[in-house]
Amino acid sequence: MNKTSVRTLQQFLADQDAYHASIDGVRGPMTLAAVNATLQRHASQLPDGADGWSDRRRAVACLQVACQQNTIEVGPIDGLWGPQTEHAVEVLDTLQKTGSKPTPWRDQPTLETNPNGWYREAELEQALGSPTRKPPLTVVPCPWRLALAWDLGTSPSGIGCHEQVADSLARILERVHDHYGPQRLRELGLHRYGGCYNKRRKRGGTRWSTHAWGLAIDWDPSHNKLRWGRDRARLARPEYDTWWRLWEEEGWVSLGRTRNFDWMHVQAVKL
Structure with a gap:
C-alpha cells in the first residue's frame, strides 16, 4: 500500500461514516480504528483467522471489501496486496474521484x-x-x-x-x-x-x-x-x-x- 491507496481507504471509511479525520494518506490510529469497526460489520465476508492479521493486512482487507461493495473484481478477501488487488483499488480510486469507473483498457x-x-x-x-x-x-x-x-x-x-x-x-x-x-x-x-x-x-x-x-x-x-x-x-x-x-x-x-x-x-x- 502507498499513500494513494491509504487515501482511497480513508475516503471509503469516511463514506461509511466510520472515519472523521483528514484524508491524508497516513495509516494512523484513527484509520486503524475505522478499519476494525468496518471489518467487524463485514465479519461474515472474512476468512477464519482474520482477527489475527496485522494492521496492514486488515487495512488491505478493508479495501478489498470496498471493492466488492462497488462491484469491482478484486478476488478473495485475504488481506494480501497482489496485482489484482492493486488494480481493483486503482479502479476504486478513479470511481471515488470521477464518479465512474475507468474504461476497460x-x-x-x-x-x-x-x-x-x-x-x-x-x-x-x-x-x-x-x-x-x-x-x-x-x-x-x-x-x-x-x-x-x-x-x-x-x-x-x-x-x-x-x-x-x-x-x-x-x-x-x-x-x-x-x-x-x-x-x-x-x-x-x-x-x-x-x-x-x-x-x-x-x-x-x-x-x-x-x-x-x-x-x-x-x-x-x-x-x-x-x-x-x-x-x-x-x-x-x-x-x-x-x-x-x-x-x-x-x-x-x-x-x-x-x-x-x-x-x-x-x-x-x-x-
Whole structure:
C-alpha cells in the first residue's frame, strides 16, 4: 500500500461514516480504528483467522471489501496486496474521484492515429538528413521533476528533442501531468528519464536508432529492459494505460504496445 491507496481507504471509511479525520494518506490510529469497526460489520465476508492479521493486512482487507461493495473484481478477501488487488483499488480510486469507473483498457485497440504526420522509419534519413549530423534540437521543459535513470541525484532541465516534435511533446507532458500529478508520477517511476537524443545505432541491430534524430524517449529503463515483454515490464501494467493513450493520441508509438519489447521506448516515428 502507498499513500494513494491509504487515501482511497480513508475516503471509503469516511463514506461509511466510520472515519472523521483528514484524508491524508497516513495509516494512523484513527484509520486503524475505522478499519476494525468496518471489518467487524463485514465479519461474515472474512476468512477464519482474520482477527489475527496485522494492521496492514486488515487495512488491505478493508479495501478489498470496498471493492466488492462497488462491484469491482478484486478476488478473495485475504488481506494480501497482489496485482489484482492493486488494480481493483486503482479502479476504486478513479470511481471515488470521477464518479465512474475507468474504461476497460484491454478492450480498446492501440491507436493508429498520426495527427502530426510523423515519418516512417524508412523515410527518416531522406526527410531529416543523415543522423551523423546533429539534428536541430529544442529543450522541452517537463512539468514534473525528472531524474536521470542512471543517476537519480541529477535532474535534467528538460528533454532535448528534434524541433519538429517539440510542440507535440510539450502537449503530452502537460496532459500527463494534469492526469497523474507529480506524486503519482513519482510513484509510477515516470520521473526516471532514460534520455532522448543519442547518436547511436539500435541496440542489437545495425540501423540507426530513432534516438539519433531526437525522435524517441526512454522512460524508467531499469524496470523496462530491452528484451522484457509484458510479463515483466512495469510500463505494461494497467495503471499506465492512460500514459500510453496520451502519447498515442499524438501519433507516438510504443514499441512495447506494438511489438512487446523495449517497453521503455516511445517514438514520434511510425513503424
